[in-house]
Amino acid sequence: EDKVVQSPLSLVVHEGDTVTLNCSYEVTNFRSLLWYKQEKKAPTFLFMLTSSGIEKKSGRLSSILDKKELFSILNITATQTGDSAVYLCARTPNNAGNMLTFGGGTRLMVKP
């Protein structure tokens, strides 16, 4: 079974801190890894990673994929209270279809 495991399960930090969220996957076939932010209902898309070692960046958020070690990290610098959310990672298979297999998520709380 292709599992996606995220750590930590939850994290509490203060505004201004930097956080690193981890996502590891077991895979027999792999095409891409995606990160989403879920605040209340709809997960919102953050990044899609397909190539190893190439960092993707959007403002204070960045992410990188290591296909050899089968993991990805999501970094958030200078955290703000608005970053409080559940962060989900998911992978797509290397065959027809782009169904997502999600990890359990990391719940991040940023305190003022």
Next chain:
Amino acid sequence: DAGVTQSPTHLIKTRGQQVTLRCSPISGHKSVSWYQQVLGQGPQFIFQYYEKEERGRGNFPDRFSARQFPNYSSELNVNALLLGDSALYLCASSPGTSNNEQFFGPGTRLTVL
């Protein structure tokens, strides 16, 4: 541009009943996928439809069924509801089935009593 829309927002049913959830994808998107998210867990894949054909099915019982219409909107049906079907049901759309990011709707919160 309108995003993915889902209806209804909330739904309360009793065990044994049947439910139909609806999803309209982003304009121009031809693929719709359904996910079930139980509280405290990540979403689990149920179905993917593309051009009105089923392209993938997750590990869900036959009580779950879906279809896609010519306008690419989709319905998810669940029969003989169980308490364990209580969850947030998310719909995601993408342009196709190749390596595209998927965009999620706000979900339908189903409570089974």
